[in-house]
Amino acid sequence: MKLFSPATLLLILLGAAMIAFVLWRESAYQLGPVENLTSMQGADAPLFLPEDGKPRHRLHQFSAWQLATVPAAPRFDSPMGSETGGLTYNAQKFWEMNERRGGHHTGDDLNGIGGMNTDLGDPVFATADGLVVYSGEPSPGWGKILVIAHRSADGRLIQSMYAHLLRIDVPMGSLVGRGKKIGLVGTANGYYPAHLHFEMRDSDGVDIGAGYSMLPLNRLDPEKTVADLRGAEVDRAAPSMLPVALEREALWNQLEIEGAERLGDFQE
Template identity: 65%
Template sequence: MAARSSLIFLTAAAGMLGTALWQDRPPVVPPIEALTGFQDADAPLMLPADGQPRYRLHGFSAWQLAEIPAATRFESPLGSEHGALTYNAQQFWEMNADRGGHHTGDDLNGIGGRNTDLGDPVFATADGLVAFAGEPSPGWGKTIIVAHRDREGRVLESMYAHLDRIDVSAGGLVARGARIGTVGTANGYYPAHLHFEMRRGDGIDVGSGYGMFPLNRLDPVKTITELAGNAPDDLAPSPLATALK
């Protein structure tokens, strides 16, 4: 009887072990290390603070949302006051067949063209919080994203890409007209220019410079014009600049 009980016990244990060994297990998913196209659309929804291209999206925390200052006025990020001495080499939503989509921002240049504006200062378009400062991919180069609140309280973002240098850090406050970086070439990928975008939303999605759908992208010229807030010849100082002094 004892031998029979032992045999039944061993058989049951072997069955349980076999079930454990042969049951389906979820696959091991390697971490996302780059985002190069639509194939990566299912990447984890985060963006790390070091600016490396491992994840797709980072939603602002409640603390970050509370820190975003109101912007009473928006200005062009390049050139002298009101964007003088600049031109737009590739406007928002122009179709670029070679790149496979519509341009998601404006390509701003100094009037000399080519690399004559390399190293020219880039300015914050409005009072805001630096939400991202890093190099998300070789094609984007050094990139800054600043979060703002318009007069209605909505969160907007300005993006400055292909920079030669970044002069601010993520988490810092910047005033309208403050120098945040310099015009670059994305490490030699393009002739020097500033890829500038305006977006709506409360999170960071670096995304692509070309697409078939605008998603949260806004026309930068139209947006800045609508949010100028004052007459074109009124160069009132930034309230944040005054407070930071």
């Protein structure tokens, strides 16, 4: 009694040959290091840092921990100059066409009123309460970059990006309050005169991308977005309450530790 017809047996042999070929081809490739999506130090290649040490350009979706940690941002301010953007000007506005660069500008280029490199080293401030979700230098032309995630008053996940920095002053994963100094205005390793390339994005992941594009994708008009989400009258100056809350939490934790130590000494 025949189990398989000649045609069926031929198909089985062809399938086995194809599987063997695929396995042979796969064995020729070296798998890259494991990237840990939950911890910066818990893998062969920590998040955004493969073996060559260069941050990746691909989209990284936020982890559940990051989504839960992004703080509410009831108010937004300008990242340079005064809270309302005083003593600064916008040298190249959002979505202006730049033929030489081959696309529309994806952010605002903010400068001090002196022009050229007179604002080199000026402070850059967090536009709102948020969580630092990217800190690094993806390419020489971008220079040092920070990306901060915010939860707007209407529940949206909004990102602010600060590029061409001379220095970064806040670490990855830290909570920052609106108005906190997060870095200094730079030149992207001398590629441009000193200025801050500032972007706003509507996204739940980090994608550095390019500074010029033919499609807006998730980029928002920074000046309009900050104005729409300001959450206060134009002339109202008020500090963020997030740093105060963080300081009180740290103090409470320290008191708990000291109390536990004293209780232990008493019990002994």
